[in-house]
Amino acid sequence: MLKKRAKSGPGEINAGSMADIAFLLLIFFLVTTTMDTDVGILRLLPPVVETPPDPDVINKRNVYEVLVNDADQLLVEGEPMDIKELRAGAKEFMTNPANLENLPAKTKVSAAFCREQLNLNKGWMAAATDTSKARFEDGVKKWEGKLKAIELLGEYSELPNDALISLQTGSKTSYNMYVQVQNELESGIRELRDELSKEKFGRKFTELDEKVDEDQDRIKAIRLVYPQRISEAEPVDLTKKN
């Protein structure tokens, strides 16, 4: 009897419950994991500075001032505005199509000027000591970037260096409103970039692929023309301001 059993082997294991075990595991994973990928508006905070810049020195025409009060109402450049108009407002600020006095003055960047500056910086870099070399290296990179942009886009008008959109909120402004305003401003810049990219490269800016070398240069060039400068500046007490 014993002998016979050993010969026929231990018999087949019933695999009927295998599905149940797998189901159990599946349900465990369904419960403990999340599928949503985190999306949001990415921002870079400015580093803490000891002495904040003097507001009187700032050139008013280069700052697009957006204030949101405690009742979630907008005051843009001193005028009340509906949030639906903010996108167009931001676009006008960035482009200044009519060359208005109160919007940033754009300067034309020419290839010749870039080359001249590049050579100057290269000369300085060669002559410089180790400590100041880094500064000229940055200069070389900056002008090389501009030359590349001209190569890709043709000669373009450049925003002044201190042009920025300044967003300030009251203490009781709702976070929702803040995000909506950020969203509209971002939209405006994105639309400008899309338009330029479509005109020059036949594709939207958002469709350019960062992983392709050719597109990488294009992205950099377009960012030079329409930089995204939305300031996360020092909180200001709005009640004192008005």
Added chain:
Amino acid sequence: MSRFKEKKGSTPAISTASLPDIIFMLLFFFMVTTVMREVDLKVKVVLPEANEVAKLEDKALVDYLYIGPPADKARGTEPLLQLNDDFATLSEIDAFVVAGNERRDEVLRGKITRSLKVDKDTYMKFVTDVKQELRKSNALKINYSTSRGR
């Protein structure tokens, strides 16, 4: 008689032998596409909607700060800050940032994003205070977490 018997036997039981395989396939799909839930939320967060959003690519380089009214009514309705698994005060943000930095490799420290998951009805005062604390701790890369809308 024999015909009747045959008819009865013409639909044999469907083999369930491949059922575990199918379930395992599903299981692997979920294991690959999802990530573990990191924290138990003690605050209620309803994210605001936005459409100009970017994806946070590397989850390993994201730390989360949750701000919203507490889920437990006994704690009131004022928004609170949650770090890791527990409520925290503003002064604890610095330690949180430092701990986040130390957990990562030195070369990656500048690339850590702090994602703010803030309830949409929170007042900006609180958010601004948190942002100021982050600035002081030199955690400058932040993300306003939103849900994709419109």
